[in-house]
Amino acid sequence: MNQQHTSKVDVLIIGAGPSGLMLATWMARMGVKTRIVDRRFDRLNSGQADGLQSRTFEIFDSLGFGQDIWREANHMLEIRFWNPDENQNLYRSDRMVDTKPGLSRFQQATLHQARIEDYLLKYIERYSDIAVEYGMMPESLEVEPGLVEGDDYPISVVLRSSPKPDPESRVPGNDTNVPNGLHRSNLTADVTDTLLRDAQNTQGTSTEKVLAKYVVGCDGAHSWTRRQIGCVMEGDHTDFVWGVLDIIPITDFPDIRYRCAIHSASGSMMVIPREDKYVRLYIQVTEVDENGKAIDRFKITPDNLILAANKILSPYKLSYKHCHWWTAYGIGQRVGSKFDLHNRVFLAGDAVHTHSPKAGQGMNISMHDSRSTTFNLGWKLASVVKGWANRSLLETYSSERGQIARELIEFDQKFSRLFSGRPATDIMDKEGIDLKTFKEVFEKGNLFSSGCNVDYAASLIVAKPSLAAANGLPSVVGKQSLAPNIIMGKRIPSHKVLNQADARPWHLQELLPSNGTWRLLVFAGDLLDQTQFARLSAVADRLSSPDSFINRYKPKEDGKMASLFEILTIHSSPYEKVELLSLPDVFHPYSQEYGWDYNKVYVDDNSYHEGHGQAYHNYGIDPKRGCAIILRPDQYVSWIGELEDVNSMNDFFNGIFRSS
């Protein structure tokens, strides 16, 4: 055996799927020394559709490519419901809006998974030298418990280069030339150990020992990392099997470009239109064959799926000449018994929380969630690795994402019971109250899966009142009533404001890129009111003082993060009556190289071409007195207070950051 090479890294990410890549974006942007490995030899399943929720687009927009994906994606505007009438004839029974108007500036859409990966990889490349190392699989992981609270490298992982050819191509089930996802399906056994054993017995593979400060397992439903930390998946499993086909449909079914929920005497089906003429079909597969035997998953083929679809859609016909991808899943929802080990090894995405796609709804929740776990973890991990924040910040990952996982699963179970495995004449087959109930649940599900309604509980970083006076809660509690529509624990909704310096309208969220910065939003109120201006000036003095959080927690400049904090001011006076330079300097900082900063002060006023954002009104903030708001780097609301509550702001940040 060769001498084993040993190396050190701050963060090791295992798995370069959607959640691993999302985690890497934070590491890249915040300048954390990171490696990301994947046992695959390249990117697979590029034909697969990705369901993109409103909040997912907001996140992508905060990374700078939300609008690009939005333009490429297929937008879903309306859902159409089809049901059998009393003679078992399929008819269009109802329709409803897909994404609730006003929820977000983005609506639910679909796009090729490979395109999303392209954007994530381009982002990572732009901000760092992190590159995915393909063909690398972990074979051991050890944590030294005595080191977990220190600044050393408590984790040791041995990585082995995987033998070619691509191990996944050896998983049986792919009997057509069309790429499929069966090897990742929960209908398929976990082959990780076999692959590892094969690798160990293959000449030419080599190993490397990596000492890491943190390890994140983003290695999917069959997660290897999960087993190493003794996490067990808990939840229910069903025998309901759904097939998935990504095809260009040739059909006389009239609603093929709408998202459809179809129930017929022959089973259920969902239609999810995609970009470039494609449509994703979720097709219910009878769980027993004609002889009453449990279905053999090898019998699930594109041909059988399209046959089933035709039965469901009858009298309409459906065929195709192009198929990108297909798979099949058993319905089930499971969540990991724990999300971390010592807050040093974390599980994220499907590794800790799986939803089998059920009728598109499930798919979307799952897709979103897979990325949103690491979007939650990334900035926290980077802040701790950089030495800015206390390690206790990391505890909020498990608490926040555990809470959401449980909520999602609870809802999902309710929803899937409404949708799967009922006899043909089920609740959805009759008109009246039952169809109405179904629609209501569907609406609720849409809101849920949009990701915009996530509401984190009180914690170190969410200063809302809590019944439990638990450890780690912030020393301060914010004043929700000052901005009733900016909810502590939720992401801040977006309304348009104008830049004071040039009258250009911006969606507030566009001013909140995911760069690791905490923001103090100063809703300055009416600047033309002398009393109010005096308040603002007094606040400026206190924010500028040496013991203010702004001056107390200053990371050493390392080129990536100039500042932990940014102050954005939004006032309510007419912009043409206000001179930017008359505001205190702290609200528009001066640089010897670049002059005054013209991108910090905004105004709630009418724009020339894009209407009036009515931000104060929509947020419920007093346009005279305003208020102050602390936003986390991920756009979630931490705290709300009066402009004068600078002590509270200081206390809040003292609970999170380490003085240097």
Place this chain on the structure above:
Amino acid sequence: MNQQHTSKVDVLIIGAGPSGLMLATWMARMGVKTRIVDRRFDRLNSGQADGLQSRTFEIFDSLGFGQDIWREANHMLEIRFWNPDENQNLYRSDRMVDTKPGLSRFQQATLHQARIEDYLLKYIERYSDIAVEYGMMPESLEVEPGLVEGDDYPISVVLRSSPKPDPESRVPGNDTNVPNGLHRSNLTADVTDTLLRDAQNTQGTSTEKVLAKYVVGCDGAHSWTRRQIGCVMEGDHTDFVWGVLDIIPITDFPDIRYRCAIHSASGSMMVIPREDKYVRLYIQVTEVDENGKAIDRFKITPDNLILAANKILSPYKLSYKHCHWWTAYGIGQRVGSKFDLHNRVFLAGDAVHTHSPKAGQGMNISMHDSRSTTFNLGWKLASVVKGWANRSLLETYSSERGQIARELIEFDQKFSRLFSGRPATDIMDKEGIDLKTFKEVFEKGNLFSSGCNVDYAASLIVAKPSLAAANGLPSVVGKQSLAPNIIMGKRIPSHKVLNQADARPWHLQELLPSNGTWRLLVFAGDLLDQTQFARLSAVADRLSSPDSFINRYKPKEDGKMASLFEILTIHSSPYEKVELLSLPDVFHPYSQEYGWDYNKVYVDDNSYHEGHGQAYHNYGIDPKRGCAIILRPDQYVSWIGELEDVNSMNDFFNGIFRSS
């Protein structure tokens, strides 16, 4: 001397600046065998700002990257006017909107010229194997008059590889390390012949003889091609000199991020804010020095320009640490005596039509025009080269662009007289009627320079009534009254419509990509009205008949252009009451490979998230009866008629296309 290599090409473009690249986009998209050469060795002046007008964005959007540039660009919302009061103290005298609301969905903006080139080059690469050949200059051009009406190669051009180093770096005037544009300025003599002589005397350069069907000179203000065809620039020259500085300003001048027109006792200045903290300053330079002698252009340096700016802005201070680019120009407007030779050699962009930038306004007109000439020429040239259209189509290039050039120059002269070379206490220095006049002209100039108001005269391809019954006019005249706000001769304004197949809203212009296709817009009226539906069905039959233009002019498929024509239908009934597949097939064609076409039928209805486009109302079209509209490949309106006027449509196209 080596044996001279001879090659053949359909179109040879001389010059790879903005107008040459724009021409190449059409050639790339429509599959024309094309070469594009440039005497420079690489792309220069990347720090230079580019002024982007509303229509320029619409054009970019029709190429698929308008939204990208829109997001990167600095948007200009408001113009601020500064003037001296009676004590000669500078004060903010007025403000006005920059782009008239409602004119376009894009407003005036600025961006780095290199970024625009990036997008054009990427587009060309995406659709073709055309690549700019740098370091190649033409040394002779001959046209065989006997061949100009045939299908042979009547033009012969000898190209010579330019000697390194870059010839332009040898042009004196660059005495700082900052890139400047003096070598292209009209303050500098034309060095083309010197460069050519040098090249001919340099060992290692080689020549190549290119036989071409068409040659387009996009070789700028000092155009070599222009001289070869005996075109002379006509127009006026002035002694007014303006300097241009692209800097990151450090200043207490309060409106530095607004577009400003500043007149003070010490001269005039324009502020054009750019992206990434930059600002472009147009600074009036005294045309005589302290001793009354004409200014020496070598005395124009960034240092002297910033001094002049400080005098004008006093008491405000202005300095900088970063300068991207600078130049100086003499004010003047000139247009070529002819635009083509035998409709075989064409001049485009600055080669035939120069506006020296005057106070930003001129810059923008010029910038826009430089590209819009080749945007007008490209699709015509491609259609003729491909053998689809008669050569007479090419005559409309000179007539249309000649008309616009003359109109622009006329306006420009008026405008610049208002702005340059007056004594300090000029018309703009006093309040009241004179400032008002200035503002009115400014407004008119903005509308003019937006490019959205261009109104081409009657011709083969604009079927509007004409006083002159000249040759080449169409055999039909459209009925303007059927759609009073879709003006024949102008580009079609854009309003939102929904896709019938999925309820997604689109701006009408988004459905009109620049791919060489002519469009028949069928405003189908109220489909729920049986009489109207019967009308539509009858029209469908006639459009589907073998002698309809659609079936008569079908280019042989060559992979690039599947069809010369596209029918887009926009009806006025509620979308949920209409079944797409109930419409006649010609409005949603069927493909054995892809099924029905879901992107041809639209509806003027309310959207869930983006309001109601009110297209029928805004266009002034009868929502019951509708009308039919023919659009050119460049979004200009050719003809308007009743749905039944299929004979007129046929006649119109018979005048343009060659039967095969």
